[in-house]
Amino acid sequence: MATPFTPLTNTKHGEKYRPIKVSDIVGNEDAGYRLQVIARDRNMPNLILSGPSGTGKTTSILALAHELLGANYREAVLELNASDDRGIDVVRNKIKMFAQKKVTLPPGRHKVIILDEADRCTVSIETDDGNLLKFHTLSDHEILGRLMVVVEAEKVPYVPEGLEAIIFTADGDMRQALNNLQAIYSGFRFVNQENVFKVCNQPHPLHVKNMVKHVLEGKFDDACSGLKQLYDLGYSPTDIITTLF
Ligand SMILES: Nc1ncnc2c1ncn2[C@@H]1O[C@H](COP(=O)(O)OP(=O)(O)OP(=O)(O)O)[C@@H](O)[C@H]1O
Numbered sequence: 072m073a074t075p076f077t078p079l080t081n082t083k084h085g086e087k088y089r090p091i092k093v094s095d096i097v098g099n100e101d102a103g104y105r106l107q108v109i110a111r112d113r114n115m116p117n118l119i120l121s122g123p124s125g126t127g128k129t130t131s132i133l134a135l136a137h138e139l140l141g142a143n144y145r146e147a148v149l150e151l152n153a154s155d156d157r158g159i160d161v162v163r164n165k166i167k168m169f170a171q172k173k174v175t176l177p178p179g180r181h182k183v184i185i186l187d188e189a190d191r192c193t194v195s196i197e198t199d200d201g202n203l204l205k206f207h208t209l210s211d212h213e214i215l216g217r218l219m220v221v222v223e224a225e226k227v228p229y230v231p232e233g234l235e236a237i238i239f240t241a242d243g244d245m246r247q248a249l250n251n252l253q254a255i256y257s258g259f260r261f262v263n264q265e266n267v268f269k270v271c272n273q274p275h276p277l278h279v280k281n282m283v284k285h286v287l288e289g290k291f292d293d294a295c296s297g298l299k300q301l302y303d304l305g306y307s308p309t310d311i312i313t314t315l316f
């Protein structure tokens with residue numbers, strides 16, 4: 072039997088399938104292109120990356136910093152994330168000390184400070200639109216491509232409908248898709264629709280689809296009893312409405 076693969080995405084570092092090169096990050100071509108130009112020209116501006124969860128913001132910036140600084144990464148990159156306190160004292164101390172630290176870098180390279188999850192910073196950050204890279208949720212096709220890489224590398228048994236169900240529940244969030252894949256594999260060793268909806272614990276889309284069908288056919292009592300069944304199973308109204316949507 073195959074051994075379960077190590078956690079994919081629930082730790083900040085050491086995520087097995089986090090792309091290492093900017094060019095391996097799928098989707099968001101505009102942002103990706105700008106990052107590749109920065110990597111190529113070695114001309115790092117102040118940048119803000121914004122967008123929904125699990126779409127590659129942290130991944131992109133770590134990859135870019137590695138491409139720019141290579142072997143100097145450890146001494147030339149300061150990473151501050153949500154687990155660090157980032158009040159004004161941190162800005163005064165940690166960042167200032169890092170900025171003053173002497174690091175010998177190849178010509179044209181600069182030290183990089185990464186303020187991950189900066190929306191939780193208590194210090195205001197200024198930018199203009201030119202420095203803002205917007206990320207968007209990933210398409211089904213983009214998520215499928217990446218899931219296939221993992222499924223093949225880890226020899227995870229699956230049927231296509233199982234992967235489709237993972238993509239459905241992930242809703243454009245690659246981290247969610249990979250976490251779900253892992254949870255299903257750990258729990259059942261087989262990715263099919265049934266197992267996905269057991270693990271992801273969303274109302275089964277076929278059930279919800281039937282409710283919509285009943286409504287379209289004017290069978291409102293049937294639709295309502297479908298709704299009540301889900302509610303009695305313990306799904307919250309939000310879960311039901313989200314799946315309906
Ligand atoms: N565009 C992508 N291409 C390939 N893998 C991705 C992509 N986006 C996310 N992933 C995978 O999902 C994981 C989480 O991505 P990442 O940490 O970059 O998300 P994020 O955009 O920073 O989300 P958050 O807003 O929650 O911080 C990564 O480890 C990587 O495996």
Ligand SMILES: [Mg+2]
Nearest residue numbers: 128129187188
């Ligand atoms: Mg992030």
